[in-house]
Amino acid sequence: MTTKNKVLVVAAHSDDEALGCGGTIAKHAHNGDEVFVAFMTDGVGSREPGCEESIERHKCSERALDVLGVKTTFRFDFPDNQMDSVPLLSISKKVESIVSEVRPTIVYTHFSGDLNVDHRVTNQAVLTACRPQIGCSVKEIYCFEVLSSTEWSTKAREVFLPQKVVDISNFWERKKRALIEYKKEMRASPHSRSFHSVEALAILRGECHGIDRAEAFYVERIIG
Numbered sequence: 577m578t579t580k581n582k583v584l585v586v587a588a589h590s591d592d593e594a595l596g597c598g599g600t601i602a603k604h605a606h607n608g609d610e611v612f613v614a615f616m617t618d619g620v621g622s623r624e625p626g627c628e629e630s631i632e633r634h635k636c637s638e639r640a641l642d643v644l645g646v647k648t649t650f651r652f653d654f655p656d657n658q659m660d661s662v663p664l665l666s667i668s669k670k671v672e673s674i675v676s677e678v679r680p681t682i683v684y685t686h687f688s689g690d691l692n693v694d695h696r697v698t699n700q701a702v703l704t705a706c707r708p709q710i711g712c713s714v715k716e717i718y719c720f721e722v723l724s725s726t727e728w729s730t731k732a733r734e735v736f737l738p739q740k741v742v743d744i745s746n747f748w749e750r751k752k753r754a755l756i757e758y759k760k761e762m763r764a765s766p767h768s769r770s771f772h773s774v775e776a777l778a779i780l781r782g783e784c785h786g787i788d789r790a791e792a793f794y795v796e797r798i799i800g
């Protein structure tokens with residue numbers, strides 16, 4: 577990982593960033609990279625944007641991002657679990673506006689094969705916003721896995737086969753602390769989105785590569 581990169585994480589819901597790449601975010605921040613996070617929905621499916629649940633989730637995400645070392649956050653209010661009801665153009669234009677403002681070199685987002693429709697739409701919007709045209713700042717795009725969405729998807733769709741592995745052994749505790757801020761979104765074991773399961777995946781991704789804890793990514797693009 578080189579230093580002083582501008583890194584943009586585009587997540588459908590607050591908690592996806594911590595589940596999918598919390599350790600990697602903390603590592604980028606530790607290395608001096610500037611990390612920006614964009615949330616596409618308020619994550620609560622509220623018809624009233626200012627409702628108590630939405631405010632609470634907002635606060636949880638602020639604390640989690642603080643733990644991970646993120647300074648700047650963008651928030652949109654596309655409809656939770658219904659992003660497919662919005663024209664893709666409207667969503668990709670919002671992502672494009674962030675990409676123009678931040679000019680990231682590295683982007684992390686959802687995997688195209690996830691079960692959750694907001695995740696799939698976010699992936700499409702990011703790929704549309706980051707079309708590799710002249711002047712595009714984005715050189716690398718990686719897709720993270722989110723437990724209870726990536727592995728729950730039909731295998732008739734593309735299966736998550738990661739090619740990039742990030743050693744988060746020294747950042748696991750930060751990821752865990754960020755997830756504790758999102759404890760309302762976590763489930764009791766046995767469940768795919770339990771603390772036990774998230775740690776088990778980090779161990780599996782790590783130990784398969786001779787390291788303690790890791791996050792793994794599907795490589796969408798690397799321009800060298």
Ligand SMILES: [Zn+2]
Binds near residue numbers: 588589695
């Ligand atoms: Zn999500």
